[in-house]
Amino acid sequence: MPIAPLFSRWLPRLWRRWLLAAILLALLLLVGARVWQAYQQRVETYRHQVETALRAVSQLQAANIADWRVRHLGDAADLTNDPLLMDAVAHWAAAPTPEQTSILQERLRSLEENLRYTAAFFVDTRGVVRLDSASQARAPEPGAPQRTLDPPETQALRRALDSAQPVGVELHRSAAFAFPFFGVLAPIYGPDNGPLGAIWLVLHAQARLAPLLETLPNSNRSAESLLVRREGPWVQYLIPPRLGDAAPQDMRQIMDDAPLDVAVQAAHGERGILHGVDYRGRPVLAFASTVRDTPWILVAKVDQDEALAQAQRNEWMGMALLASLLLLLGGSAFAGWQWQARRREQALRNELQYSLHWLDSAQKAARVGYFAYYARSEEFFMSSMASAIFGLPPQERMTLRQWVAMLHPENRAEVMQVHRQALQQCSPLHTQYRIVRTCDQQERWVQVWGEYAMDPQQNTLRMTGTVQDITERRQSEEQLDRYRHTLEEQVRLDPLTQLANRRALDEALPLAWAQAQQRRRPLALLMIDIDHFKAYNDHYGHVGGDHCLQQVAAALATATQRQGELVARYGGEEFAVLLPDADSAQARVTAQRLCATVRALALEHLTSPVRHCVTISVGATCLYPENSAPAQGIALLFEQADAALYQAKNTGRDRAVLWAEQPQDATAPGP
Ligand SMILES: Nc1nc2c(ncn2[C@@H]2O[C@H](COP(=O)(O)OP(=O)(O)OP(=O)(O)O)[C@@H](O)[C@H]2O)c(=O)[nH]1
Known part of the structure; x- marks a missing residue:
C-alpha cells in the first residue's frame, strides 16, 4: 500500500501540519548546528594562522x-683589535695634546655617525670617563669630581679588560642618560699590551631597537612586540610600549598583580603561545621568545578581537549570506503560501459574493427576505429584501413597536398571540398575516417561517427566519376561489333556463332524503313535461322553443318559493321540483298551482291539440323515507313521479296527477 494515503489516513490534517513544521524546525536546527560547528572550526583555523604568524x-x-x-x-671587537685606534689612544694617554685629543675625538665621532652609536666615550682602566666625542679632554685633577662608570659598566669594564674581549651591558637605566640604553665596553691595549682603558659605546635602546620591533607589514593595527626582562618581582619593559596611551617611558609592573598578563607569564618562564591580557588589560594572543644570549624576552602580541575580527567578519558574512538565503527561501515559501491563501480567500470571497448575489436575486425573485429577531433588544435585523417587504430602507433595524404598528388591525391580536406562543414554547413559527406598510399604507400579505433558539454569542433568545411577500399569491388564490365557486355554481346550473340542472338535483336529493328521514317528514317530487313541445319547436323554431323553455322555467321558479324547494331542469323540456316536508296533498296543490302558472303565461301554441297556449303535465308523488335506503327511496320517488306524469299525459295533458296505487287521482285541466 502506498505510504501517502496511509499517512493522510492516520494523521489528521492539523497533526500533519505540526509534523511538517517539526521536521522543518529539526532540519533548520541541524543546519544551524552544522553551520555553527563549521564557524567554530573556521575560527580555530584562523586562530591557528594568527598564532603561526x-x-x-x-x-x-x-x-x-x-x-x-x-x-x-x-x-666592539673590531675596535679592540684596531691598531690605529690602539696607537691613537696610546699617544693620547701618553700626551693628551689637543691634537691627539682631536684625533681620538674624531674617531669617537666617527663611531657615533658611521656606526650610529648614540654616544662613544673613552674610559680609563679605573672607569673614569676621560673623553667623549665633543668635549675637551679631562685630566684627572686631584679633588675634582670625576664622572665614573656606573657599577654595571664598571664590572663590565673589568671583565672586558680581563678577557680582552668586548663585554655588553644589558639594557638598563642609570643617571648617566635620560633613556634606557645598551652599552658595550671594548678594551683597548697599548703597544705593550698594557691596558689603557676602554671605548664605551652607548646605544639608545628605544631609538635603535624600536625599528627592529616594528611589526612586519600587517593589517592588524594592534600588532605589537614587547621587549621585557624580569627584575626580581618586577617585569621591566625595556622599550616603552607603543600602544599604551599613558605608558611611562620606564614601565614595569609587579608580577603578582597581573598573573594573566602575557608579559608576566613570559617573565615567569612561559614560552610559545600565550593567552591572556596585555598591559592595557585587553585580551591578546601572544608568542614569547627568548632573545639569544640575553635575559630579554620578546613578546609579540595582537589583540584577540582584532586578530579574529576578520575571520569572524568573514564567517559572519557567510552565515549572514546563508541566513539571508534561508530567509529568502522561507520568505518566498511564506509569500507563496500567503499568496495561495489569499487566492483561496479571494476565490472563497468571490464564491460567497456570487452566492450572496444569487441569494439576493433569488430572494428578490421569490420576494423572500431573511431576518433575525432578538427578544432582549426587541429588534429585527433584516436583509435588504425583508426591509423592502416591510417598506423600510435597506439594512434598517425594525423595532417591535414598528412591527406591531404595521400589523393589520384585524389580524394584530391573533398574530401577536401566535408570536408570543412561539416565543414561550421556542417552537417553530409558520404563519401568514396582513400588514399595512407605514411608508405607503399599502396592504400586503406576508408569510413568515421562523425558529426560536438561543444565540450562543449573545446568550439571548433569537428567532431567525424568512419573510415572504405573498400578496400576489393571495390575490390569485382568492381570485381562483371565486372562479372555482363560480364554476361550481355553473356546473350545477342549467345555462339556458338558469335553473338547477340534473346534477344539482341528484346532489340535493340524498341530502333532502336524509333530512326528511331524520325529521320523519315526507318528501315530494314533481316531474313536469311541456305538452307537445316537439310541435312547438316545429312551428316556432328551435330558438322560439328555447325562449319558451326559459319562460316556463322562470314561471316554475317563481311559483316555488318555499324554503328548501328546488326547481331543476331535468332534461329537454322536462323539469323536476323537489318539495321537502310536503305531503301528498301539498304536492298535489303545488302541482296544480304550477299547471295554472304555466297556463297563465298564455304562451301561444297554435299547433297544440290541448289548447292554443303552452301547457304542462305534472306527475307528483310523496314518500316518507323512514328507514328506507336513500338510493332505493330516491329511485322509487322518480319511478312513482314518472308513472304519475305518464298518467297525466295519457289522460289528456295540461294536468297534474298524484301517484296512487290506482291511477284515478288525476287533476283535470283548469279553464
Ligand atoms: N327548442 C328546444 N327544444 C328542445 C329542447 N330539448 C328538447 N327539445 C325538444 O322537445 C321535444 C320533445 O318532444 P317529445 O319528446 O316528442 O314530446 P312532445 O312533443 O312534447 O309530446 P308530449 O310530451 O307527448 O306531449 C323534441 O322535439 C326536442 O327536440 C331544447 O332545449 N330546446
Whole structure:
C-alpha cells in the first residue's frame, strides 16, 4: 500500500501540519548546528594562522635583536683589535695634546655617525670617563669630581679588560642618560699590551631597537612586540610600549598583580603561545621568545578581537549570506503560501459574493427576505429584501413597536398571540398575516417561517427566519376561489333556463332524503313535461322553443318559493321540483298551482291539440323515507313521479296527477 494515503489516513490534517513544521524546525536546527560547528572550526583555523604568524614574528624579531647585539659586540671587537685606534689612544694617554685629543675625538665621532652609536666615550682602566666625542679632554685633577662608570659598566669594564674581549651591558637605566640604553665596553691595549682603558659605546635602546620591533607589514593595527626582562618581582619593559596611551617611558609592573598578563607569564618562564591580557588589560594572543644570549624576552602580541575580527567578519558574512538565503527561501515559501491563501480567500470571497448575489436575486425573485429577531433588544435585523417587504430602507433595524404598528388591525391580536406562543414554547413559527406598510399604507400579505433558539454569542433568545411577500399569491388564490365557486355554481346550473340542472338535483336529493328521514317528514317530487313541445319547436323554431323553455322555467321558479324547494331542469323540456316536508296533498296543490302558472303565461301554441297556449303535465308523488335506503327511496320517488306524469299525459295533458296505487287521482285541466 502506498505510504501517502496511509499517512493522510492516520494523521489528521492539523497533526500533519505540526509534523511538517517539526521536521522543518529539526532540519533548520541541524543546519544551524552544522553551520555553527563549521564557524567554530573556521575560527580555530584562523586562530591557528594568527598564532603561526605571531610565532614567526616573535622568533624573527628575537633573532634580529640577538643579531643586532652580536653585531655591536663585533663592532666592539673590531675596535679592540684596531691598531690605529690602539696607537691613537696610546699617544693620547701618553700626551693628551689637543691634537691627539682631536684625533681620538674624531674617531669617537666617527663611531657615533658611521656606526650610529648614540654616544662613544673613552674610559680609563679605573672607569673614569676621560673623553667623549665633543668635549675637551679631562685630566684627572686631584679633588675634582670625576664622572665614573656606573657599577654595571664598571664590572663590565673589568671583565672586558680581563678577557680582552668586548663585554655588553644589558639594557638598563642609570643617571648617566635620560633613556634606557645598551652599552658595550671594548678594551683597548697599548703597544705593550698594557691596558689603557676602554671605548664605551652607548646605544639608545628605544631609538635603535624600536625599528627592529616594528611589526612586519600587517593589517592588524594592534600588532605589537614587547621587549621585557624580569627584575626580581618586577617585569621591566625595556622599550616603552607603543600602544599604551599613558605608558611611562620606564614601565614595569609587579608580577603578582597581573598573573594573566602575557608579559608576566613570559617573565615567569612561559614560552610559545600565550593567552591572556596585555598591559592595557585587553585580551591578546601572544608568542614569547627568548632573545639569544640575553635575559630579554620578546613578546609579540595582537589583540584577540582584532586578530579574529576578520575571520569572524568573514564567517559572519557567510552565515549572514546563508541566513539571508534561508530567509529568502522561507520568505518566498511564506509569500507563496500567503499568496495561495489569499487566492483561496479571494476565490472563497468571490464564491460567497456570487452566492450572496444569487441569494439576493433569488430572494428578490421569490420576494423572500431573511431576518433575525432578538427578544432582549426587541429588534429585527433584516436583509435588504425583508426591509423592502416591510417598506423600510435597506439594512434598517425594525423595532417591535414598528412591527406591531404595521400589523393589520384585524389580524394584530391573533398574530401577536401566535408570536408570543412561539416565543414561550421556542417552537417553530409558520404563519401568514396582513400588514399595512407605514411608508405607503399599502396592504400586503406576508408569510413568515421562523425558529426560536438561543444565540450562543449573545446568550439571548433569537428567532431567525424568512419573510415572504405573498400578496400576489393571495390575490390569485382568492381570485381562483371565486372562479372555482363560480364554476361550481355553473356546473350545477342549467345555462339556458338558469335553473338547477340534473346534477344539482341528484346532489340535493340524498341530502333532502336524509333530512326528511331524520325529521320523519315526507318528501315530494314533481316531474313536469311541456305538452307537445316537439310541435312547438316545429312551428316556432328551435330558438322560439328555447325562449319558451326559459319562460316556463322562470314561471316554475317563481311559483316555488318555499324554503328548501328546488326547481331543476331535468332534461329537454322536462323539469323536476323537489318539495321537502310536503305531503301528498301539498304536492298535489303545488302541482296544480304550477299547471295554472304555466297556463297563465298564455304562451301561444297554435299547433297544440290541448289548447292554443303552452301547457304542462305534472306527475307528483310523496314518500316518507323512514328507514328506507336513500338510493332505493330516491329511485322509487322518480319511478312513482314518472308513472304519475305518464298518467297525466295519457289522460289528456295540461294536468297534474298524484301517484296512487290506482291511477284515478288525476287533476283535470283548469279553464
Ligand atoms: N327548442 C328546444 N327544444 C328542445 C329542447 N330539448 C328538447 N327539445 C325538444 O322537445 C321535444 C320533445 O318532444 P317529445 O319528446 O316528442 O314530446 P312532445 O312533443 O312534447 O309530446 P308530449 O310530451 O307527448 O306531449 C323534441 O322535439 C326536442 O327536440 C331544447 O332545449 N330546446
